Amino acid sequence: MSQGALPGFRDFYPEQMAERNYLMKVWRDVAARYGFVEYDGPPLEPLDLYKKKSGDEIVGQLYTFTDKGDREVALRPEMTPTLARMVAAKANALRKPVRWFSIPQLFRYERQQKGRLREHFQLNVDIVGEISAAADAELLAVAIDVMRGVGLTAADVRARVSDRRLLAAVLLVSGVAEDELAGVYGAIDKMGREPRTVTEDKLRAAIGNPDATAKLVSTLDSFGDLDAIGSRFADSPDVLDQVERMREYLRFLAALGVGEWVDFDLSIVRGLAYYTGKVFELFDASGEFRAICGGGRYDDLLSTIGGVDMPALGFGMGDVVLSELLRSRRLFPPPGRGTEYWVAAEDETMLADVMSVAGRLRAKNRSVEYALRSQSLSRQLKQAAGAGVESVVMLKRDDYSRGNVTVKTLSDGAERSMTFQSLLDSLR
RNA sequence: GUGGCUGUAGCUCAAUUGGUUAGAGCACCGGUCUGUGGCACCGGGGGUUGCGGGUUCAAUCCCCGUCAGCCACCCCA
Numbered sequence: 376m377s378q379g380a381l382p383g384f385r386d387f388y389p390e391q392m393a394e395r396n397y398l399m400k401v402w403r404d405v406a407a408r409y410g411f412v413e414y415d416g417p418p419l420e421p422l423d424l425y426k427k428k429s430g431d432e433i434v435g436q437l438y439t440f441t442d443k444g445d446r447e448v449a450l451r452p453e454m455t456p457t458l459a460r461m462v463a464a465k466a467n468a469l470r471k472p473v474r475w476f477s478i479p480q481l482f483r484y485e486r487q488q489k490g491r492l493r494e495h496f497q498l499n500v501d502i503v504g505e506i507s508a509a510a511d512a513e514l515l516a517v518a519i520d521v522m523r524g525v526g527l528t529a530a531d532v533r534a535r536v537s538d539r540r541l542l543a544a545v546l547l548v549s550g551v552a553e554d555e556l557a558g559v560y561g562a563i564d565k566m567g568r569e570p571r572t573v574t575e576d577k578l579r580a581a582i583g584n585p586d587a588t589a590k591l592v593s594t595l596d597s598f599g600d601l602d603a604i605g606s607r608f609a610d611s612p613d614v615l616d617q618v619e620r621m622r623e624y625l626r627f628l629a630a631l632g633v634g635e636w637v638d639f640d641l642s643i644v645r646g647l648a649y650y651t652g653k654v655f656e657l658f659d660a661s662g663e664f665r666a667i668c669g670g671g672r673y674d675d676l677l678s679t680i681g682g683v684d685m686p687a688l689g690f691g692m693g694d695v696v697l698s699e700l701l702r703s704r705r706l707f708p709p710p711g712r713g714t715e716y717w718v719a720a721e722d723e724t725m726l727a728d729v730m731s732v733a734g735r736l737r738a739k740n741r742s743v744e745y746a747l748r749s750q751s752l753s754r755q756l757k758q759a760a761g762a763g764v765e766s767v768v769m770l771k772r773d774d775y776s777r778g779n780v781t782v783k784t785l786s787d788g789a790e791r792s793m794t795f796q797s798l799l800d801s802l803r
Numbered sequence: 804g805u806g807g808c809u810g811u812a813g814c815u816c817a818a819u820u821g822g823u824u825a826g827a828g829c830a831c832c833g834g835u836c837u838g839u840g841g842c843a844c845c846g847g848g849g850g851u852u853g854c855g856g857g858u859u860c861a862a863u864c865c866c867c868g869u870c871a872g873c874c875a876c877c878c879c880a
Contacts, residue, residue: 382870382871382872435804436878436879453880454880455880482880483878483879483880485804485877485879488873489873489874491878491880495880497880499880666879669879669880691880721838721839722838751838752839752840753836753838753839753840754838755839755840756841757839757841758840759840760840760841761840761841767840769839783839783840785840785841788839788840790839
């Protein structure tokens, strides 16, 4: 076996490159449809940029090294800190709200698994400077429209939405202490993937007040039902206020035409510590793959990183899981047509004539190939068929000396004789 | 980083429960069909059986290590 790429890194052969280009085109088209403009930043950043946001423990999961100028640097594991820096630097000059997107290649030093490599491309879409839930709805609609753009339906993919503030209100009203919230978040985040008894044990361990635990456990069944949450906590103004905000969000999503993709699910927490409000994840409905996309509101990050107080929200959608899903559903488009014309000569001494014809066709913006050495006509046609060209321009010695060529259509074998000039004239 | 499963040509798989020059199909390259392709036929390249060690008269097959892949944990981009 030859040694392949480094673990978790990919070689993109033409076939995979076509898939990657297709996906990126959909990403760009959909983002543009919503008025987002593309930006990019450096793939290498100061290590401090990530420490500032996530603390020192994140360093173990990054590609880091000391450069020749003695700087601690890291390959970017995510785009948001870079975005925050860039926006903060020009905060006053930018028209608000900022609607930017990017498709960075990101790196993470972790053991690879299906759907999770050490390198991937990720669509990042962010809105900065807008607190309205309309912005949250707009953001999720972009992610869902990408699903539509690649041919997936609301039966294939579900968007699960929640809000940190609603969850916090429910927990606090139930009697969970402020400093216990983080531990409870962890247990709730996993409740969809673990037996209920495990979740209950974790809650008991995380919460000091037994009454609070009992109340919470009895509420878990209602986590997917916003109305049930509302009626269960009807005596809590804090919860009701958040329930009403969630209803507004869901109304906006329906207005944007993506309501049928969305499920309310209070157990969506998202791991990142910086999310402050609405959060969402996109999953394939069969549960076969990892999350396709995750995002939400992170109103405090700009001030943490850039020293500018601006509300912000965004999502990341990686190419790995989505590509796996599209491959399994056979949704990648068939390879596009490659070369249009193949120039072949009946006479093996005519290679220079072949090149001349190819050159003039290329000057007309046509893609043209030919055998790079003199070969039998049989051989040339075989190569033309292998290359998948539509037409072969055949040069026969006597004919060509009078300015004539024969154009053969490979699909039906039909041949037409014409002057080369008329062929050129027919091409705009 | 921890644990489990797996590892034979580019791909999919064989190889009498250790037995001697590791095979086939597809793919690729070339040839014939006496200069018009996709068919058919013929031929060719390509494996130190992931790598290293051990047991044995003998290892693709058994044991250990290592690397890689897959899965779970961790963690989430």
